[in-house]
Amino acid sequence: MNSTGTHTEQALKDLFAQHFRIGAAVNPRTIRSQELLLAHHFNSITAENEMKFVSVHPEEGVYTFEDADLLADFAGRHQMAMRGHTLVWHNQTPDWLFEDSQGRPAGKALLLERLRSHIDTVVGRYKGRLYAWDVVNEVIADEGDALLRPSKWLDIAGPEFIARAFEYAHDADPEALLFYNDYNESHPAKRDKIYALVKSLLEQGAPIHGIGLQAHWNLFDPSLDDIRAAIEKYASLGLQLQLTELDVSVFRFDDRRADLTSPEPGMLERQAELYEGVFGLLKEYHDVISGVTFWGAADDYTWLDGFPVRGRKNWPMLFDAQHRPKPAYDRIAALFAE
Numbered sequence: 001m002n003s004t005g006t007h008t009e010q011a012l013k014d015l016f017a018q019h020f021r022i023g024a025a026v027n028p029r030t031i032r033s034q035e036l037l038l039a040h041h042f043n044s045i046t047a048e049n050e051m052k053f054v055s056v057h058p059e060e061g062v063y064t065f066e067d068a069d070l071l072a073d074f075a076g077r078h079q080m081a082m083r084g085h086t087l088v089w090h091n092q093t094p095d096w097l098f099e100d101s102q103g104r105p106a107g108k109a110l111l112l113e114r115l116r117s118h119i120d121t122v123v124g125r126y127k128g129r130l131y132a133w134d135v136v137n138e139v140i141a142d143e144g145d146a147l148l149r150p151s152k153w154l155d156i157a158g159p160e161f162i163a164r165a166f167e168y169a170h171d172a173d174p175e176a177l178l179f180y181n182d183y184n185e186s187h188p189a190k191r192d193k194i195y196a197l198v199k200s201l202l203e204q205g206a207p208i209h210g211i212g213l214q215a216h217w218n219l220f221d222p223s224l225d226d227i228r229a230a231i232e233k234y235a236s237l238g239l240q241l242q243l244t245e246l247d248v249s250v251f252r253f254d255d256r257r258a259d260l261t262s263p264e265p266g267m268l269e270r271q272a273e274l275y276e277g278v279f280g281l282l283k284e285y286h287d288v289i290s291g292v293t294f295w296g297a298a299d300d301y302t303w304l305d306g307f308p309v310r311g312r313k314n315w316p317m318l319f320d321a322q323h324r325p326k327p328a329y330d331r332i333a334a335l336f337a338e
């Protein structure tokens with residue numbers, strides 16, 4: 001970037017042109033505050049929150065698409081691809097969905113009919129503009145032997161809601177690529193459960209085309225070996241993979257310090273090494289990886305400033321708060337310029 005704010009560094013989308021799409025999560029504020037950065041480097045976007053159930057369908061029969069449309073229009077204006085996120089999740093989903101008109105728990109048939117109608121409306125609206133959807137997000141249990149996380153979806157409909165969601169999405173847009181998306185996806189125990197779920201979906205004939213590795217990582221976890229093993233295991237199902245929410249926190253997950261106002265010496269260098277290792281793997285496995293999306297674009301705006309410690313600054317991206325390339329960008333650019 002030069003002093004007028006024009007980006008002169010090589011565009012990520014050009015560096016990765018032969019390998020995969022490069023994306024960023026955006027919202028109605030960042031498409032303005034980060035517009036030059038986004039337009040220069042990225043050829044794909046994901047709505048950070050604006051296409052989630054509660055955002056587009058807060059009440060029965062009431063759809064609110066203003067913010068989602070704004071982002072889809074931004075993608076169109078900048079010739080960017082767009083991923084849809086997300087249709088079925090245990091968070092950011094309104095209570096009315098799980099209740100009947102008397103406020104009692106909804107029955108299975110009612111819940112599945114509402115799901116079908118929601119997916120039909122939302123996926124149908126963006127048909128031809130969004131090329132992929134995270135159909136089901138985070139249904140795997142983190143701990144213990146249980147495969148599925150407890151949820152109202154599971155209580156009411158049993159495990160069947162997962163396959164049904166993929167079928168409804170496929171009916172609404174037969175061209176869209178449909179993904180299962182989850183976090184801690186490279187930890188061996190959870191990886192094996194995700195693998196088991198997706199394998200069973202394939203055996204049931206569900207229309208699923210890919211696995212989204214959220215990739216909310218940090219300087220200490222997961223290891224590159226575990227990431228490699230996860231890529232290999234998921235790819236063995238014959239599906240395409242995408243990193244859907246990549247960021248590299250500078251803090252260990254259980255490090256709850258809140259006093260740093262700038263990165264400690266060495267942190268950004270370690271981050272650069274890790275990003276280089278990650279993108280080395282992505283380059284090696286690019287045949288099975290069709291997209292890499294960051295959960296944000298630059299360090300001026302990241303959800304990690306509020307999680308897991310509210311108000312603690314983090315520096316997880318390739319670009320700093322002024323949108324200048326960080327050491328991690330330089331390493332990746334050198335790797336792909338080879």
Ligand code: GLA
Pocket residue numbers: 048085137183214245303
């Ligand atoms: C999960 C969800 C995303 C987002 C992030 C953090 O990974 O899939 O939509 O909410 O958490 O903000």
